[in-house]
Amino acid sequence: MRALYTFFRSSTSYRVRIALSVKGLDWEPRYVSLPRMEHRDGAYLAVNPQGLVPTLVDDGTVVAQSLAILEYLEEAYPEPPFLPRDLIERAYVRRLSQIIGCDIHPLNNVRVLKWLKANWPGGEDPTRSWYAHWIGEGFRDFEACLRHEARHGTCCLGDRLTMADICLVPQVANARRFDCDLGPYPLLVAIADRAAARPEFARVAPETQGDKF
Numbered sequence: 001m002r003a004l005y006t007f008f009r010s011s012t013s014y015r016v017r018i019a020l021s022v023k024g025l026d027w028e029p030r031y032v033s034l035p036r037m038e039h040r041d042g043a044y045l046a047v048n049p050q051g052l053v054p055t056l057v058d059d060g061t062v063v064a065q066s067l068a069i070l071e072y073l074e075e076a077y078p079e080p081p082f083l084p085r086d087l088i089e090r091a092y093v094r095r096l097s098q099i100i101g102c103d104i105h106p107l108n109n110v111r112v113l114k115w116l117k118a119n120w121p122g123g124e125d126p127t128r129s130w131y132a133h134w135i136g137e138g139f140r141d142f143e144a145c146l147r148h149e150a151r152h153g154t155c156c157l158g159d160r161l162t163m164a165d166i167c168l169v170p171q172v173a174n175a176r177r178f179d180c181d182l183g184p185y186p187l188l189v190a191i192a193d194r195a196a197a198r199p200e201f202a203r204v205a206p207e208t209q210g211d212k213f
């Protein structure tokens with residue numbers, strides 16, 4: 001039995017849903033509502049004491065941290081691969097993935113935004129401009145990296161779907177949800193939109209999920 005603790009709007013959960021879908025793996029959803037703070041309930045903390053989604057339970061094995069889950073899935077279920085065999089290409093795909101996973105997402109996570117809103121002096125809500133700022137920084141770097149390396153095709157690396165596309169699509173979706181200006185990043189947006197339209201991405205998009213509201 002394979003279960004994924006997920007929240008429809010969570011971009012890290014969305015990454016893992018896409019990865020499972022690309023691999024053609026079935027899974028059962030275990031919905032964890034972030035607005036209702038279910039990720040801090042004892043029942044969920046008993047599964048993942050970090051209290052963040054997603055968590056994958058694969059035949060009794062608990063794997064958390066979305067990038068670790070993606071790597072686990074790639075190793076446990078190698079076909080079809082989303083990491084290239086070539087060492088240099090693999091490092092490049094991880095580099096792009098980590099711009100999203102390490103340099104953008106942690107700054108714009110729910111708990112960071114909540115803390116900012118609660119502690120910002122003057123009672124203003126800085127969260128929208130904060131979010132847009134860090135999307136701008138991260139997407140500028142991602143776009144620059146794509147152009148500088150010039151290894152892209154229809155996907156981030158040539159025409160092959162990789163973990164970089166799997167990380168990019170949910171981050172673009174969330175940036176749109178926060179009304180960020182994506183005009184300066186036409187290359188990454190085109191790649192993300194093409195990937196998002198693929199059936200294996202579309203069938204696990206936030207709007208298709210059973211916990212969406």
Ligand SMILES: N[C@@H](CCC(=O)N[C@@H](CS)C(=O)NCC(=O)O)C(=O)O
Binds near residue numbers: 051065
């Ligand atoms: N680095 C972790 C981050 C997980 C994470 O922060 N998930 C968010 C949803 S996208 C969450 O659970 N946020 C709850 C909170 O911030 O309180 C991963 O990639 O899995």
